[in-house]
Amino acid sequence: MEAKLRCVMLVDDNPDDNYFHQRVIGKYDRSLKVISMESANEAMAFLKSNPHRENHPDLIFLDVNIPGMNGWEFLDAFNNLDAELRNKSVVVLLTTSDDQQISSREKPRKFLADFQSKPLTVNILQDLKAKYF
Amino acid sequence: MSNQEENPIRQTQFSGSFEELLKSYQELQLRVTRFSAVEQQMINIRNKLDYEITRHKRMHAFNKKALEDMPDAVFCKLVSEAVVDILEVQVGVVIVQHLDEIGWLGCGAEGAVLHAGACQVLLQVFLPLCDSNTQGNILNIGESDFLAIESVLPAKHAYGIHLVDEVNKISLFILGGILADGVKLYDPLDKDRDVIFSVFSQQVLAQFVNRKKNKTIVNQVDKIETLSKRLSKITDNFLSFGSSPMENIDLLTKSCGELLKADAAMYTRSEKCLIKLMENNESDLLNHQNDSCDLCFQMFADKPLGQMKHLSADEIFIWHNARKCDFPDAKTYVGCAVLLENKPVSWLALVFNQEVILEENDKQIMKIISAGIAVEELRSISIENLRKNEQLLNSVVETQQEMICRYLPDTTLTFVNAPYCKVIGLLEKDLLGKRLLDLIPNAFVNGVHTLPASNKLDNHSRIFFHKLLMPGGNWMWQEWVETAIYNHQNQIIEFQAIGRDITERKIAEEILKSKMDELVVINKKLEQLASDNQELEQYAYLASHDLKEPLRTVENFIQLLTEDYSSQLDAQAHKYLDTIVAAINRMNILIKTLLEFSRLGVNKKLTKVDCRVLLDEVIADLNSVITSSDAVIQISDMPHLNLYEAEMRQLFQNLIANAIKFRKKDVQPVVKISCEKTKEAWQFSVRDNGIGIAPEHFKRVFEIFQRLHAGKEYEGSGIGLANCKKIVKLHLGEIWIESTVGEGTSFYFTIQNL
Incomplete structure (x- = not known):
């Protein structure tokens, strides 16, 4: 894995949350590029469309309850990607605490790196950077 | 010579x-x-x-x-x-x-x-x-x-x-x-x-x-002539027999006396001792020695038993010197047992006023007459049995409540009993010979669609029900069992029907049915209620969960507002923002507690719990509160029970925390926890010496978000006791309060050992 954090993708149907999290990321590191996706389908389509472009996300924050393809389905689709593509991104579920409780009933996903509760904070970003990059 | x-x-x-x-x-x-x-x-x-x-x-x-x-x-x-x-x-x-x-x-x-x-x-x-x-x-x-x-x-x-x-x-x-x-x-x-x-x-x-x-x-010629005359006399006797066995026996006894020229002839069923002796039951004879009722016994009472042991039932007994008997002139007593199935049942006896030697012919005649008597005795028993059976049958037929009737295949009645007449309202003489169908006026018939088939009947009998309008105007439900009676050619010659009034049963059945219907409705309501309840909990969960989202957005954007525009806002605006943040915090707590409440028991797991250990752990968890308030916790003997451990832990925690929280100022809080076994459950109590609760609030405190005190004095979400109630319910128990304001409160709850 290329252990360098340059681009972050936010997958959440709530644009207010995406906006707020974008602000938090900016506060953490103004140089990071942020891509906001309001549906998982859209996000998956983006990942598949251009694997070699500059701004391929190194870190993906994924909400669970998303209309259309939900977070779990996104993870399954992610698992089916080419290994090269798959290895480019670290996926973190960013949900409410209750969603985390529910997720305990789901089968574990191999390429799910971490769980974090909303809202995203500078501290969380620092921890993840230390852990995965 | x-x-x-x-x-x-x-x-x-x-x-x-x-x-x-x-x-x-x-x-x-x-x-x-x-x-x-x-x-x-x-x-x-x-x-x-x-x-x-x-x-x-x-x-x-x-x-x-x-x-x-x-x-x-x-x-x-x-x-x-x-x-x-x-x-x-x-x-x-x-x-x-x-x-x-x-x-x-x-x-x-x-x-x-x-x-x-x-x-x-x-x-x-x-x-x-x-x-x-x-x-x-x-x-x-x-x-x-x-x-x-x-x-x-x-x-x-x-x-x-x-x-x-x-x-x-x-x-x-x-x-x-x-x-x-x-x-x-x-x-x-x-x-x-x-x-x-x-x-x-x-x-x-x-x-x-x-x-x-x-x-x-x-x-010899003379004897043969005499014998033939005697035999013909016996034959004449047999020919002149009447229908009464006892009269015939009298006739036979009398002719026996005449034929053998005896001075008296007797027939008795009471020569018990001798008959018993023939059955080799010596003790009976000994018992009998004090009882002098039997004639032959009177005569041989003074003879040694050994002499009589050789007695056999088909022998004729002759006693000379018959001095002791009731006949003062008697010299000879002759007796002959009457045998049924080779067992002596009665006794034919002759008494002579002189010493007599019985010839073989005389003995034969006596035996012939004895055999004739036996036949009559047998007939008497048969007649008696027949009479008893008839009586029994009559009493059965007449005394029972069931209606009984018999009728020919064309429904002509041949027999009716008293209950039948009573129900139909007609006399027996008016019923017999009439056709069953003609007796039921069309207006009274309702549902009599199963009247007897002419001569086809499956399985020889059948059961059917019908409802009749009785002369008094009431409806009567009847249950009939109809049985076919066959002749030797296996043709149905008659029907017998036994019927009973099942109106009360039918009424009871109808009541039962309506009750059952009611029960079904209630059950459905209950099911609905349970499902509603579950939906409500689900709703509470979803509502609180979904409420969190916009609240968090508000919270997030207040933060952005403060970050981006802090310098442009005046003091008043900051004060407003602080109020908004405080409200958001309170809202967050409410939502959190509501979520907890709705999720209470969702993941419950039954385990065997030592309640004393559980309480010790709760007290350890509350250590800081207990230490700071200087509270004393007293725990009596605790049982081992099957419980939902996590929920029960929360219950004790809530109650003990409450007991300390609502303490009186300047009084050391004392909390006493005890448990006793009642008839149906385990009853726990948590008593404090705190401020107490007024009786009008005893129920209200268990309702969700109900608080008796303003926020600052005794802080809390108002969810604790509602949770407690829900946990007790999970353990199929009840929770209640006894309290005096200013003296203290006792919380009681019962739980089942699940």
Whole structure:
């Protein structure tokens, strides 16, 4: 894995949350590029469309309850990607605490790196950077 | 007795002179004359005998009695007269004894029949002289021997013979006596006379033998005639029998007495001791000895038991000397058991006022009559059984509540019982012979669509129900069981139907059905309620969860507002923002507690818990509160129970925390926790010495978000006791409060050992 954090993708149907999290990321590191996706389908389509472009996300924050393809389905689709593509991104579920409780009933996903509760904070970003990059 | 060698005739010798020859001739002539006379006498006797026999045979035809009594005496008289002639003596005596009968018959020449006593006296003298050695020899008895018998035989000398026929059992004694002052002196050397007497005597004996044989034949013929008459009398009895067994038994008993010429005839079922004895039950006899009711028992009560052990049921019992019985003149008692299936059941008895010897025929007759009685007894038992069965059947049919009727295939009634008449409202006489269908007015029929089929019936019987409008206007439900009755050709000849009033049952069934319907409705409501409740909890969860999202957005954007525009906002605006943030915090707590409440018990897990250990852990968790408030916690004995451990932990935590939280100022809080087993559950109590709760709030405190105190004084979400109530409910228990304001509060709750 290329252990360098340059681009972050936010997958959440709530644009207010995406906006707020974008602000938090900016506060953490103004140089990071942020891509906001309001549906998982859209996000998956983006990942598949251009694997070699500059701004391929190194870190993906994924909400669970998303209309259309939900977070779990996104993870399954992610698992089916080419290994090269798959290895480019670290996926973190960013949900409410209750969603985390529910997720305990789901089968574990191999390429799910971490769980974090909303809202995203500078501290969380620092921890993840230390852990995965 | 002389033999051929010694015959005086053959010994005569013709020798010597003419005189001698003449003398011999004269002697011979005399002897021939005498023999001729004897011969003539014998012919006379035989003629007379033949005449008498013929006469008495004729007499027998007219007068049986004469035949039975007369011949011996008459014959003896004839022989006696012949003896006087032959022996030329003054008196002749004949004594005859039939050895198989009792007594002697004696007869003198004068024709007088000697009585038994006289015979005895004569024999006492003569029998010692006539032992087996002298049997058949001529006896010459001198004067001296006559002293004893002079009164009987008025003579001084006697000349006699004793003959016995062993085969025919006749003993004959013939005597000729010469009077003391006798006209003729008899010559003891006259051998011819001996011969004549001998031959005569033998002939007389032969005559007696013949007579006895004749008499035996006559007796046998007579007996057969008598028996046949008796048997025909019994047959007549059987033919004249009536229908009553007891009357027939009386008739048989009576004729038994008549046929056997008894003085009394009895039939009894109470000769128990004897009947028991025949069944080899000796103890019964012993028990019976104090009870003198039975006639035969009275008679053999003084006999040793051993004598009676050989009794067998098919024997006829004869007791002589029957002195003890109720019949004062009785001499002989004869009894015969009546047998049913070889067991004695009753007793036929005859009483005779004299000593009686029963002949084989008599016994046979008694047995025949006893067998006849047995048949009647059997019939009596059958009749009695039949009568009992009939009574039973009648009582069953008449006393039971069920309606019973019988009818022909065309529904014509042939039998109805009382309940049937009562229900139908008609009398038996008005019902019989009527068709069942015609009896039910069309207007009354409702649902009688299953009336008896003409002659088709599956499984021989069937059950059907119908509802009838009764004459009184009420409806009656009836249940009928209809059974077919078949003849020998397996054709249905009749139906029997048994019906009962099942109106009450039907009503009860209807009530039950409506109750069941109600129950189904209630159940559905309950199911709905449970489902509603679940939905509500789900709703509470979703609502609180979804509420969090916009609240977080508000929170986030307040933060952005502060970050981006802080410098542009005045103090007032900042104050507003602080108020908004405080409200958001409170909202967050509310949502959090509501979520917790709705999720309470969702992941519950039953485990065996030592409540004391659980409490110790709770107290450890509350350590900081307890320490800071200086609270004292007292715990009594705690049980081990199957519980939802996490939920129960929360329950205790809430209650103990509450007890400390609502303490009085300046009073050391004391919390006492105890547990006791009640009849249905385990009852816990958590008591404090805090501020107490007013009775009007006892219920309200368990409702969600209800707080009795303003925020700052006693902080809290108002969810704690609602949670407690929900946890207790999870353990199928109740929770309640006892409290006095200013003194303290006791929380009680019960739980089941799940």
